[in-house]
Amino acid sequence: MNLSYFWMILILSLQAMVPLVLTAVGEIIGETAGLFNIGLEGILLMSAFTGVMGAQLGGPWVGLLTGMLTGGAISFIFSVITTRFKGSQMIAGIGINLFAIGFVAFGMAARGVSSLPQGKRLFAIQTPVGMGISPIVIVALVVPFIAYYFLKRTRAGLMLKAVGENPEAADVAGIDVLRVRLLATTFGGILAGLAGAYISVSWVGSMTKDISQGRGFIALATVVFSGLNPLLALVGGFIFGFFESLAVWIRNMPALKGIPTQFIAMAPYVVTLLVVAGAIGRVRFPKALGEPYKRE
């Protein structure tokens, strides 16, 4: 095995890591404030779809921006339902996922959105080993550090934590609990929207009905693994990204042609399960996570 294989799998892993890391960091911010959004899968799918539409209209950057706006808008609706109307976060998340499956399939059947021409796809940074790498990879490497600093070292970050741990106390201290939760979730949705648009506009370069491939849920697993620490989310995202690209890599290895592709495709999900099963126990989540806040 020579070194080019190593570089190839590293770059593949970095590319696969991006949506997981961005979505997970967004979800960490939301969960710190006490909102558990299982609609991430739907947000990825929707923003991948609107991202491609935006890119076809105005180029890759417009596409990424459209995706971010979509993610933010869906999360905004989610958080209005779960904060202002005290709705169930689980059920609202399930609703988002169902809606996204329907909306994307409907939109694609109505106006066949397919692959992006090279000019509309986000440019790739050329590396010495011959494979291009998306500039969003750098964003995904930087965002966890900013999020870490924000959550652990700033006043606003501590405010989020207070709202997630003990909303009653935060309320008494003069923090507007609902507003903080609304802003945190919406921001998390913007990151997930960027992740979704990255998949279609930069990484894959086309749109399919099932482009998200369960990544929203793998991102949730990454959050569990990280214990709400954005830096560990980067590590977790890389591990899951590595196994995803390992599957792609094995598929192209002549020596391993005997293994059915379906079993290789299963690997990321099995690994996710194993990692989550191993990570649980040492992880502690905010006390008020998943519960709507009702003032007495």
Added chain:
Amino acid sequence: MRHRRAQTAPARRRTLTGLSPVLESALAGLLGLLVGVVVMAIYGYNPWAAIVALFSGAYGNAAGFANALAKATPLLLTALTFAICVRAGMFNIGAEGQLFMGTLAAVAVSLVTLPPGIGQIARLVLAMVVGALWSLVPALLKVTRGVSEVISTIMFNWIARWLALYLVLNILFDPLRAEKTISIPMSGRLPLLMGKTTLSVGFFVAIAFALVVYFVVWHTVVGYEIRAAGLNPTAAKYGGINSRRTMLLSFTLGGMAAGLAGACYVMGTPPTYSVFAGLPELTNLGFDGMAVAMVGRNHPIGIIFSAIFFGGLNAGGRAMQLRAGVPLDMVRVVNGTIVLAMAIPELIRILPMVKSGVRRMISSVRPRRGADSGDTPGDPDSSTSRGDATQEKERGA
């Protein structure tokens, strides 16, 4: 503003206690259709023609209604999967994968030859067992390791999907038509109830299962324990209820329902009585079941009616696709909106809230034009009233 709302809220609640949850489910259904109409209008379809085709296709004649009942069959069962676990305080999103496994178990029985009667029973039972086993692994992971069932069941859905694709293409494939599995032989099929429709005895199997679930969960000690653990885990624990047992039991029962859903589908759906590669007919049956469960208020009897409604949407969706040219996936947009609406507790209360929100916004905008006060964009009141306004617009459309 907040004080005013706090004073009026109890009075409002008092006037609405008499309204039944049925009305809320109906309101959610209406809301779903309205959003569907808006989306269709945006994409340039004629929403009125689509809605007419949808409902006349589903409820307009006997054959349409029979197809609606046929479509309701798997949804009824996957809805039970979700509902039983919600009653036990958990979110089992794994009906999708459990259904795949149950379906293929029923197909796999065709590898041996069985006499009629035994053939049907063997398939139904094996599908239930396989569905329950597939559901038990996430349940055990939750009980022993504390793994969130939301994540584990979704991962199991994906694993089941790839396993099913492998089995369809490599083990159970039809030697004459490689794109599908072997067909269920005559001796293993569920009899059809009406010519030229897909309604089979499977519908009554599903109803019977719903009644069994109703009996077990509402009229036995085990069922009482399941519901108690779901309503208040702490109180149930101090009352001596073994929460691990209720978790495992509710997942087992749910897995059986999902497995049965797959078996009823493949054993009762002409003309091929088989599964195609890519699982097009099975995909999303598990997820749609969650919408059915919520509209049916997670109660077996409610679910029967809600499944018939959603079955109608799916059967009518085909008529809509044919006559109005609207893609079938529209139905799932409606489903998703219904679930989003059902997430809101006491949905009926939303209407007065929206009304007062709009009134508040109008009254706050008018004087401000002259005063020019600086309302920050991040202000929660202004941002939610904007949300209210868009909802109101959707309703008006």
